[in-house]
Amino acid sequence: MSVTLGGNILVTGTNRGIGLDLVRYLAEKTNEETRIYACCRDPEGDKAQALRDLAIQHPQKIQLIKLDQSNEDSISCAFQTVSAHIGAGGLNLLINNAAIAKPPIPGLLSDTNKQDMMEGYETNVVGPFLLTKVSLSPSSQWKFTQQTQMISCRRSAVINISTLGSSIEKLPENFHAAQLYSYRASKAALNMVTRCFSEEFKSQHILVAAVHPGWVRTDMGGEQATITTQESVLGMINLISSMSNKDRGMLLDWEGTIIPW
Template sequence: MEVYETNVAGPFLLAKMFLPLLKKAADGNSEKHKGNTMSCRRAAIINISTLISSMEKCSETFHVAPMYAYRTSKAALNMLTCCLAEDFKTHNILVTAIHPGWVRTELGGTEAPLTTRDSVLSMVSVMSFLGNKDSGMLLDRQGNTIPW
């Protein structure tokens, strides 16, 4: 339940609490971004998800990380991402989820090939190009779509 609270309930509550500020940011930047384009420069929620939350890829990834609580909580975060994207698109607020890669952290372990710096730099690069087509999607750190 602690994993679910962290990965689903926390992002849900934060999105609802920040909605007034996100709306203000989206409205305040409307002149700079004509055509109702959603972007991180305007107003966005970027959820950190994972490749192992993909139901389509489960058979490929399960043996590597059979972590039920983590996988299912991130799959729920993906649904939250889709729901928020639908709900917030009328306000031109981008909502997407990004897989940071396998990163050397306490969770990722010492065998992970990516440093936190490399992961963050690649995600920030992807975020700078996000637009309407990416809202409600799960992307990897290169911007490729990961199937649900």
């Protein structure tokens, strides 16, 4: 089955887990004109072997990009590299997937320090903020495609991967399972950035929304998680493919259910 997404797609955090399977699915299911810019901290490192193998399988579709989301210079360099490839074609879809959780699950209060809080904010909030800002800058040569005024992920969109754990209203229902102070707080801040960007770029017909991928069996999610990366990615791609103006600025789960702030 092919999906309706296509054009120029950039995904961060692609060397493992959800990001890797997002790239795999997009490479396999989109049309031949689709170009996927797969970003990770060290494309040549041992942890990116699976991503390199995938790029070899789809040499015309996948371009590996070095990007450290906690480093502003790295973001700028990645931006320039992708711009050179895209040219006047414009970017259709940016998926801000890269994130960290320190300390890992359960992220107890006693194990969480100032550095964990600051690193979580820097990577999970500031990184996506800067990458989106530079991508959508009026002076940038890397402009999102604006073929029509119809808002959708097939035209021009930013999708921030968030979490159910960012919901202040839902916190009492899941806090006992994992405290994750840094991760929860940073993703709640990312939700606000998402909402702000959705208003900022409304007049440019660029869709900005946040998506919870589910509790996924990854290095971050742990072995007790309830769904696989493949199940999560399939659900998210189906959701993203059908998004429209009604989803602008919202936090949705991988099955399309609205999550309260």
